[in-house]
Amino acid sequence: xxxxxxxxxxxxxxxxxxxxxxxxxxxxxxxxxxxxxxxxxxxxxxxxxxxxxxxxxxxxxxxxxxxxxxxxxxxxxxxxxxxxxxxxxxxxxxxxxxxxxxxxxxxxxxxxxxxxxxxxxxxxxxxxxxxxxxxxxxxxxxxxxxxxxxxxxxxxxxxxxxxxxxxxxxxxxxxxxxxxxxxxxxxxxxxxxxxxxxxxxxxxxxxxxxxxxxxxx
Numbered sequence: 001x002x003x004x005x006x007x008x009x010x011x012x013x014x015x016x017x018x019x020x021x022x023x024x025x026x027x028x029x030x031x032x033x034x035x036x037x038x039x040x041x042x043x044x045x046x047x048x049x050x051x052x053x054x055x056x057x058x059x060x061x062x063x064x065x066x067x068x069x070x071x072x073x074x075x076x077x078x079x080x081x082x083x084x085x086x087x088x089x090x091x092x093x094x095x096x097x098x099x100x101x102x103x104x105x106x107x108x109x110x111x112x113x114x115x116x117x118x119x120x121x122x123x124x125x126x127x128x129x130x131x132x133x134x135x136x137x138x139x140x141x142x143x144x145x146x147x148x149x150x151x152x153x154x155x156x157x158x159x160x161x162x163x164x165x166x167x168x169x170x171x172x173x174x175x176x177x178x179x180x181x182x183x184x185x186x187x188x189x190x191x192x193x194x195x196x197x198x199x200x201x202x203x204x205x206x207x208x209x210x211x212x213x214x215x216x217x
Contacts, residue, residue, distance in 0.1 A: 008058070013081060013103055014039060015049045016058055019069060021116040021141065029069040080108040084136065085119045085165070104136070111138045111209035118211070119152065119165055125181035125189045126150075126167055131210060137167055138208035147172050150207035153179060155192060156200035163200045167207060168192065177201065 008016065018038050022030040030038070036046035050069065053059040062068035083100040108114060115138030121131055129150065131137065139152045151170040154163045168179035177196060181189035194201045 008053075008056070010100065010103060012049060012053055012056070012058075014083065014100065015046070016053060017081065017083065017116070019059065020071065021114075023071070025141070029067040031066055079105045080111075080114070081105050082115060082138070083117045085117050106138075106211060110211060113140045113206075113208055115139055115208040116141045116205065121167060121210075125183050128182040128184065131167065131182075132212070134213060136211040136213065138210065139205040140208045141205040143203055143205075145170055145203060145206050150182075151179075152204045152207065154200060154202040154204060155179070155194070156198065161200070163202075165204075166192075170203065177203075 015035065018035060019030060022028075022034070022038070032046050032050065033043055035050070036043045039046065041049075050059060050061070054061055058072050060070040060072065062070065081103055084102050084104055085099050086101040104118065106118075118136045118138055121133055121135045121137055123133060137152070145151045147170060149170050150167065152165060152167055153170070155166055156162070157164045166179065169182060171178040171180055171191075173193075175196070177194045177198075179192040179194075181191070183189040
C-alpha cells in the first residue's frame with residue numbers, strides 16, 4: 001500500500017517522525033513504551049496510533065517481536081516533514097502535541113545530521129554562526145552532546161523562571177554547564193553559567209542546520 005506522508009494527520013505524522021528519528025539514532029526500532037514516553041502519551045494511545053499507521057501502509061509490524069515495527073520504505077524521502085516547536089513546558093517531551101506549532105516540509109539536504117524538529121530563533125546571540133532572528137533551526141535530539149557543540153537547551157528565564165529554548169555553544173568549566181553566544185559583543189551576550197542540577201536546565205540536542213524563511217526551500 002502506497003501512502004503520502006504529507007497527508008497524515010498531525011498526531012500520526014509525529015509518531016512516524018519519532019520512529020524515523022529513533023531508528024536513525026539507534027539503528028533499532030522503538031518499543032511501544034519508548035514511543036509513548038517520547039510523545040508524552042499513554043502506551044494504549046501509542047499502540048492505537050501505530051495501528052492507524054499500519055492501516056495506512058506507513059508502518060509494518062512483525063508479530064510477537066518487541067521491536068517489530070518496520071518502516072514502509074528504507075528510501076530517504078525527497079522532502080522531510082518536521083514539526084516546528086514553540087514553547088516547551090519543563091519536564092515534558094519535546095514532541096508533546098501542544099508544543100508543535102505546525103508541520104513543515106523541508107529539503108533534507110539542508111541539514112547534517114538529520115534533524116528531529118525545528119524551532120524559531122529569537123535574538124542575535126548566534127550572529128557569528130550565521131544564525132539570525134526568525135531563522136528556523138534544525139535540532140537533532142542528543143541529551144549528552146560533546147563540549148564544543150552548538151546545542152539547543154532549555155534554560156530558566158532569568159525574569160520569570162519559566163523554561164525557554166535557546167541555541168548556544170556548549171562548554172563545561174569546573175563541572176558547570178556554560179552556554180556561550182557566537183557574538184563579538186560578549187558584554188551584551190555574556191556566557192550563561194549553570195550548576196548541573198539547576199532547575200529548568202536541560203540539554204536537548206545539537207544544531208543541524210537552518211532555513212531562512214523567504215529564502216530557503
